[in-house]
Amino acid sequence: MAKLLRRMPPAEAAFPASEDEDEYSFAVEYNGPPIAYEIPRAVPIDIESIPTAAVVVPTAFGDRLTLPVIQPLPSPDPRKTLLDNGVPDVESVVSPTSVIAFEEGVTNAHDPDLSGDGSNVSSAEICGADAIASLNIDDRVSEMGNQTEEVGVMELPNTLDQSGKLSIGSLGGQDTGASRTPEQSEEFGSLGGTSFSSRQDESRRLSSRSGSSDALLSSKVFKESVDFSNDTNPPDWISTESVLSSRSLSSEYSSHKASENCDSRHASNVKRASLVTFCDSEGRDTVDASINEDEAESIQGRKESYWKVKKGACYRCLKGNRFTEKEACFVCNAKYCSNCVLRAMGSMPEGRKCLTCIGYPIEESKRESLGKCSRLLKKLLSSLETQQVMKAEKSCEMNQLQPDNIFVNGKQLCHEEMAILRSCPNPPSKLKPGSYWYDKVSGFWGKEGNKPCKIISPHLNVGGVLMPDASSGNTGVFINNREITKSEYRMLQWAGVQCAGNPHFWLDADGSYQEEGQKNIRGNIWGKARTKLICSVLSLPVPSKLGNACGDELANQTGTAIPEYLEQRILQKFLLVGACGSGTSTIFKQARFLYRTVPYSDEEVEDIKCKIQSSVYKYLGILLEGRERFEEECLMEARKNRMNQLPADQGNDNREENHTLYSISPRLKSFSDWYLKVMASGNLEAIFPAATREYAPSVEELWKDTAIQSTYSRRSELQAMPTHASYFLEQVVDIAKMEYEPSNADILRAEGVTPANGLACTDFTFPCSPYDDIDDNDDQHDPLLRYQLIRVHAKGLGENCKWLEMFEDIRIVIFCVALSDYDEFSDEGSGTSQNKMLLNKKMFESIVTHQTFEQMDFLLVLNKFDLLEEKVGRVPLSVCDWFDDFKPVISRHNNSGSKSNSLNETSMGQRAFHYIAAKFKRLFYSLTGRKLYVCQTNGLEATSVDLALKFAREIIKWEEEKTFFVAENSVFSTEDSSFSH
Ligand SMILES: Nc1nc2c(ncn2[C@@H]2O[C@H](COP(=O)(O)OP(=O)(O)OP(=O)(O)O)[C@@H](O)[C@H]2O)c(=O)[nH]1
Numbered sequence: 001m002a003k004l005l006r007r008m009p010p011a012e013a014a015f016p017a018s019e020d021e022d023e024y025s026f027a028v029e030y031n032g033p034p035i036a037y038e039i040p041r042a043v044p045i046d047i048e049s050i051p052t053a054a055v056v057v058p059t060a061f062g063d064r065l066t067l068p069v070i071q072p073l074p075s076p077d078p079r080k081t082l083l084d085n086g087v088p089d090v091e092s093v094v095s096p097t098s099v100i101a102f103e104e105g106v107t108n109a110h111d112p113d114l115s116g117d118g119s120n121v122s123s124a125e126i127c128g129a130d131a132i133a134s135l136n137i138d139d140r141v142s143e144m145g146n147q148t149e150e151v152g153v154m155e156l157p158n159t160l161d162q163s164g165k166l167s168i169g170s171l172g173g174q175d176t177g178a179s180r181t182p183e184q185s186e187e188f189g190s191l192g193g194t195s196f197s198s199r200q201d202e203s204r205r206l207s208s209r210s211g212s213s214d215a216l217l218s219s220k221v222f223k224e225s226v227d228f229s230n231d232t233n234p235p236d237w238i239s240t241e242s243v244l245s246s247r248s249l250s251s252e253y254s255s256h257k258a259s260e261n262c263d264s265r266h267a268s269n270v271k272r273a274s275l276v277t278f279c280d281s282e283g284r285d286t287v288d289a290s291i292n293e294d295e296a297e298s299i300q301g302r303k304e305s306y307w308k309v310k311k312g313a314c315y316r317c318l319k320g321n322r323f324t325e326k327e328a329c330f331v332c333n334a335k336y337c338s339n340c341v342l343r344a345m346g347s348m349p350e351g352r353k354c355l356t357c358i359g360y361p362i363e364e365s366k367r368e369s370l371g372k373c374s375r376l377l378k379k380l381l382s383s384l385e386t387q388q389v390m391k392a393e394k395s396c397e398m399n400q401l402q403p404d405n406i407f408v409n410g411k412q413l414c415h416e417e418m419a420i421l422r423s424c425p426n427p428p429s430k431l432k433p434g435s436y437w438y439d440k441v442s443g444f445w446g447k448e449g450n451k452p453c454k455i456i457s458p459h460l461n462v463g464g465v466l467m468p469d470a471s472s473g474n475t476g477v478f479i480n481n482r483e484i485t486k487s488e489y490r491m492l493q494w495a496g497v498q499c500a501g502n503p504h505f506w507l508d509a510d511g512s513y514q515e516e517g518q519k520n521i522r523g524n525i526w527g528k529a530r531t532k533l534i535c536s537v538l539s540l541p542v543p544s545k546l547g548n549a550c551g552d553e554l555a556n557q558t559g560t561a562i563p564e565y566l567e568q569r570i571l572q573k574f575l576l577v578g579a580c581g582s583g584t585s586t587i588f589k590q591a592r593f594l595y596r597t598v599p600y601s602d603e604e605v606e607d608i609k610c611k612i613q614s615s616v617y618k619y620l621g622i623l624l625e626g627r628e629r630f631e632e633e634c635l636m637e638a639r640k641n642r643m644n645q646l647p648a649d650q651g652n653d654n655r656e657e658n659h660t661l662y663s664i665s666p667r668l669k670s671f672s673d674w675y676l677k678v679m680a681s682g683n684l685e686a687i688f689p690a691a692t693r694e695y696a697p698s699v700e701e702l703w704k705d706t707a708i709q710s711t712y713s714r715r716s717e718l719q720a721m722p723t724h725a726s727y728f729l730e731q732v733v734d735i736a737k738m739e740y741e742p743s744n745a746d747i748l749r750a751e752g753v754t755p756a757n758g759l760a761c762t763d764f765t766f767p768c769s770p771y772d773d774i775d776d777n778d779d780q781h782d783p784l785l786r787y788q789l790i791r792v793h794a795k796g797l798g799e800n801c802k803w804l805e806m807f808e809d810i811r812i813v814i815f816c817v818a819l820s821d822y823d824e825f826s827d828e829g830s831g832t833s834q835n836k837m838l839l840n841k842k843m844f845e846s847i848v849t850h851q852t853f854e855q856m857d858f859l860l861v862l863n864k865f866d867l868l869e870e871k872v873g874r875v876p877l878s879v880c881d882w883f884d885d886f887k888p889v890i891s892r893h894n895n896s897g898s899k900s901n902s903l904n905e906t907s908m909g910q911r912a913f914h915y916i917a918a919k920f921k922r923l924f925y926s927l928t929g930r931k932l933y934v935c936q937t938n939g940l941e942a943t944s945v946d947l948a949l950k951f952a953r954e955i956i957k958w959e960e961e962k963t964f965f966v967a968e969n970s971v972f973s974t975e976d977s978s979f980s981h
């Protein structure tokens with residue numbers, strides 16, 4: 001004991017000059033027998049005379065730094081001071097022993113009764129240099145720091161003079177003589193081998209930011225938050241029994257805030273007041289609002305250091321693999337295993353954040369997960385603890401989106417505006433820091449420079465004035481003073497709003513619009529059902545009450561609406577385009593049959609029925625016109641022949657010669673004449689389909705007549721005669737019946753079901769179709785993986801495909817080409833007849849090179865394979881100039897002595913298909929440098945379309961995986977890709 005006491009330096013001992021000279025002094029309570037001689041006593045400290053000081057302000061911390069302050073020492077009755085200010089009383093929750101507060105936990109140190117008179121003095125309160133010297137607390141902390149991996153911080157009494165120089169330990173009137181630069185101070189202030197200044201920085205944040213006082217720091221969490229490098233028992237001077245709520249931690253800050261009022265009183269006690277910088281609550285708020293560059297760098301630095309961690313391993317113990325359950329920090333994404341998570345995250349006053357990340361804003365991508373407890377946490381904490389941690393995580397201020405990070409119409413939001421925005425009936429979804437525009441009249445809301453993404457509650461008093469260029473529109477058309485974007489312009493056009501002459505519209509929240517300066521309301525853009533559809537396709541918002549046509553239909557079927565964040569995340573859009581007659585609408589209809597529980601509603605079916613009934617009469621009209629033409633041609637030919645024959649024949653009765661292959665009986669002829677007259681007068685639609693039943697027998701009779709059949713066999717010479725006219729004409733009597741209900745096959749072949757000039761879209765999921773292999777587990781129906789098929793007619797793309805740019809959020813383009821086009825011609829309105837395959841090629845070139853699709857995946861669907869197979873044996877592929885080098889190798893057998901071509905038509909069809917596919921692939925590669933996916937289809941076969949669309953889905957998956965692997969491994973060769981079909 002005497003030896004020990006001898007080692008205690010006298011009160012006035014100088015501060016050790018170097019570490020080597022350090023001596024450790026511990027006062028231990030003497031329990032032995034009474035002693036006869038005098039023993040030296042520690043001089044009681046006059047706590048009234050001890051000033052408080054702020055910590056060092058290294059210049060590197062930047063301007064926005066706020067300083068935590070060593071609390072002014074409480075009056076001899078600190079309880080009174082604190083309680084007077086309405087702040088939780090630290091003393092009331094801690095044991096009567098002294099307290100040392102650490103960043104990563106709070107420990108109780110059994111301090112000896114220094115004064116010997118029973119008055120306990122918190123080590124944190126001992127700020128005077130003399131006191132430090134005499135008590136050697138510094139050394140003790142240093143020792144403690146060596147024992148802990150994550151060292152606690154003790155705020156040393158540093159001061160900054162007005163010249164910016166740092167004085168350390170200069171309080172209490174005794175400057176140690178060392179007036180240091182901030183750099184020097186960093187060295188000087190290092191504790192336990194850990195940079196003091198950086199720890200101070202963390203401490204500052206902790207003390208200034210961890211204002212959440214709600215999270216309960218259970219003894220369990222608390223104990224584990226103090227880490228010992230050897231993972232054995234903590235030093236005996238740390239009580240593991242004590243329980244301190246985080247309330248007390250944050251109360252340090254609170255007590256400081258509360259005691260700010262008393263600052264002036266305390267300041268008078270500070271001897272070198274001019275050297276002391278006190279914390280400014282205003283400044284703290286500024287730092288709270290957002291992170292500064294240093295902090296961002298700090299997080300980035302931390303993240304970079306994680307790259308060295310073995311993949312899948314815990315970031316703290318470095319053990320485990322990717323299957324190990326882990327919890328990630330919401331700030332730096334460091335992942336910790338179940339053994340380490342509580343040590344790494346401590347009491348979680350702001351939820352799941354590493355201790356070093358407390359006080360930093362969360363990663364925006366993790367906002368959705370705030371307050372959603374993980375399995376791992378549930379295992380580690382009691383339900384009360386998880387509840388409280390989750391509550392703190394969700395509600396603590398640091399994790400909220402800060403209003404000063406949101407700009408609306410160029411104006412930074414204040415707290416009130418943020419509250420208005422958040423609490424309105426229809427708030428912006430997934431709000432992230434950034435600049436937005438808001439049309440208060442219509443409720444349109446979007447990111448600055450972009451088209452609207454949502455219609456929120458109108459008339460909210462937030463942000464500045466909407467500027468004309470808010471969405472960077474360049475259409476010359478204005479809505480509520482904002483020049484609208486191309487997508488909106490297109491939407492208005494498709495919705496039937498007249499946009500000629502660059503009008504300025506006033507659009508109300510209910511959708512009614514009028515031209516500026518005019519009294520009359522011109523219409524309501526939401527009044528037409530197709531506006532919703534168009535908006536869905538163009539990724540434009542619709543008013544929330546109306547919902548999204550396609551999305552809602554699907555949601556209604558299951559009875560549960562799909563959360564918006566999921567909807568946005570996983571709706572994959574396929575764009576289906578192709579030249580006229582390529583089969584896009586057939587594929588589109590197949591998709592509806594394949595993937596939608598109710599492909600067509602009753603009203604739609606009724607509408608299709610009328611269309612089919614009308615179209616039968618339209619086909620008949622084409623045939624009758626054709627018949628007349630062909631008959632005339634024949635008669636002319638016959639007349640010419642007669643003229644060339646002997647004049648002796650001239651006087652003969654030529655009634656027989658007037659009868660041609662295309663002639664019909666007088667009865668049918670009179671019906672035909674009447675019908676063509678009605679057609680020419682444009683009254684056909686007035687009579688049919690109302691008169692369908694009445695005339696059906698005549699139509700049937702005509703259809704069966706050899707003259708009409710002969711005409712039909714020359715259908716390629718008839719304008720607008722669809723392949724499937726015969727399909728319907730065959731059953732004209734049935735079709736004409738009242739009770740006729742179009743079958744799926746009828747709908748598939750019917751014209752006009754999918755709008756010819758506009759666009760159509762359908763949302764769907766991929767169910768396990770009857771064509772799937774039962775064991776094919778990969779193809780499980782996932783209702784949350786949603787797809788949208790958008791079919792745009794070639795005519796709807798506009799000049800130079802200018803409307804394609806509206807489809808920027810398309811995931812894949814499915815380009816459809818009819819294989820049977822190679823020998824067909826079309827003038828496409830240009831007046832000159834061109835080979836249809838070459839027209840396909842031209843369109844393909846302009847779409848794949850369109851700037852909107854620079855990095856887009858393309859799937860080429862070579863459709864009408866059945867027709868190709870049937871035709872290619874008759875008409876060589878080389879009739880098309882582009883295919884002139886198609887020279888399939890024909891194996892010839894000479895078994896029977898006669899040369900026979902053993903190449904059957906099917907294999908010829910396959911070869912032709914592969915040849916055409918290779919042609920397109922090469923073309924695509926030469927234009928884009930990328931690979932083209934190709935598949936063959938027969939649009940009339942459900943299986944074939946199903947496979948094609950699933951192929952499109954797989955391509956998306958592959959591409960995503962490819963991106964993922966590139967990101968994860970940075971070693972992925974696309975050259976090795978076997979994805980190309
Ligand atoms: N035999 C056969 N006919 C098909 C195939 N795909 C489509 N058709 C038919 O080809 C014709 C044109 O198909 P659509 O799907 O209407 O073509 P589109 O791309 O919509 O072109 P437009 O109708 O001009 O807008 C229709 O009569 C279809 O029934 C196919 O694979 N095989």
Ligand SMILES: [Mg+2]
Nearest residue numbers: 584585586752
């Ligand atoms: Mg069509």
